[in-house]
Amino acid sequence: MTTRPIARRVTATDIARSLGISRATVGFVLNNTPGQTISSATRDRVRAEAARLGYRPHLAARALASGRTNIVLMVLPDWPIEHNLRANLDEATQALDEAGYSLVPTTPHPSDHARPLWETLQPDLVLSLTPLSAELEAQIRSAGARLLNPKLADEATLGILEEFGRGPALQVAHLIELGHKKIRFASTSDARLADLTADRERTAREASTVFGADFDTQTVDHHNIGATLRTWHEEGVTAVAAYNDDIAALVVSAAVRQGLPVPGRLAVIGHDDSPLARLTVPALSTVRVDTGGVGRYMAALALREIGDVTIGIAEPPPMHAPQIVIRESTVPVKPSSTVPTA
Incomplete structure (x- = not known):
């Protein structure tokens, strides 16, 4: 019986060996290290060879070097994933992705036995949609994670959520x-x-x-x-x-x-x-609520809290206030009359 060899991760050293250049040069290009006098032609060669070989950055090593994981962990309440929550997550995910961050949702349960994600992922920020219990908040902070909790939000944010x-x-x-x-x-x-x-x-x-x-x-x-x-x-x-x-x-x-x-x-x-x-x-x-806007707003608050100067933090985007959408199911009241019995 034969076994298939395990595919080895392509490294910067492999790219350097293939091109016949130094490992340091490859590292500077792949990491966009500032202050380096590397020609455009060399940069293009490194990127092309990285793509040809299937190079993927080692996220753990990059996080160790930069001090960032580029992960925002969103703590969700134990709600069903309905229309509003889906719209919120979709917009927050897109807004964070455009800034180079990944949104990871998690829902803690009292019966959980697995190690919580704020410990395993070491996110740059833990963001909560709803106020957390004192116990859960303490657990997150004790893991060394930065927490953005609505109950500690500024007056402007509290007013918007109200x-x-x-x-x-x-x-x-x-x-x-x-x-x-x-x-x-x-x-x-x-x-x-x-x-x-x-x-x-x-x-x-x-x-x-x-x-x-x-x-x-x-x-x-x-x-x-x-x-x-x-x-x-x-x-x-x-x-x-x-x-x-x-x-x-x-x-x-x-x-x-x-x-x-x-x-x-x-x-x-x-x-x-x-x-x-x-x-x-x-x-x-019905009542139309800008849940997508809330998602974008929370993503902007997260980026502002992280303080990544490389993405140019802007003020949180505006949201549309809730509004009535009138369709067919509501009309002015009519005099009462007999209704057939079921």
């Missing part, structure tokens, strides 16, 4: 403007989103109090949505603000099955402006 959370207030204001006085907030049963759901419920309730609306919340899922809709109809509820577009689509689908026209008898508004909002029949009115 503005970003105004979506539920916009939902309620939109329904009030249409004449709806009895509004219910439909929240998700996903336990991973409990904190975020509570924040959105609280924001919607505060807005309802300001407007003097009859407001309450209800956790809904596929099992209880039918009974919940019947209860809402008995209570004279005419509008629903949903935690997100998935929950809004669930409400619309169940209402149609019960013979409860949307938006004729029940107005429904979602949150996030995910692709589902445009595909639902009727198409969902």
Whole structure:
């Protein structure tokens, strides 16, 4: 039985030997070392030969020499990877890549047994999307990692993140403007989103109090949505603000099955402006949030915190404020009438 030899990494020494030049010259070219009087022709030869041989830089050695790994580790909460989070990660990844950094997401769990990535990767920065517990923050700092945590952000950043959370207030204001006085907030049963759901419920309730609306919340899922809709109809509820577009689509689908026209008898508004909002029949009115903008903003904050003078740190880019997108699922309130029983 024969075994295939293990491919050996191509080194700068291999390139130097192939071209008949010094190892130091090759190193200066590959590392873009400043202050060297190496001709353009030699530089081109070195780069061409490196490409021909399949040279790849040794990242660990480069990190040791430069003191940087060019890695930003993003600590994510234990949320499902939905439309908003995907858009955030995509934009942050692209912004960091343009600056020469790699974004690596990680989600810590209490039951984790593997060595945490902030120890194994030695990132230039650990970036958190949400405030961390004191215990987790201490673990990251004890590993010698630099941490950028939202709860320690400057006033400008905190103000932007607060503005970003105004979506539920916009939902309620939109329904009030249409004449709806009895509004219910439909929240998700996903336990991973409990904190975020509570924040959105609280924001919607505060807005309802300001407007003097009859407001309450209800956790809904596929099992209880039918009974919940019947209860809402008995209570004279005419509008629903949903935690997100998935929950809004669930409400619309169940209402149609019960013979409860949307938006004729029940107005429904979602949150996030995910692709589902445009595909639902009727198409969902919703709140559009600039999650991609948040990703770019957080990436800019990360680069500013790292302080890499070679990339020309700019001020964080602006974000668009949340806004209502009006489609087919919300109309002005109509006088109540009998609804077919399911």
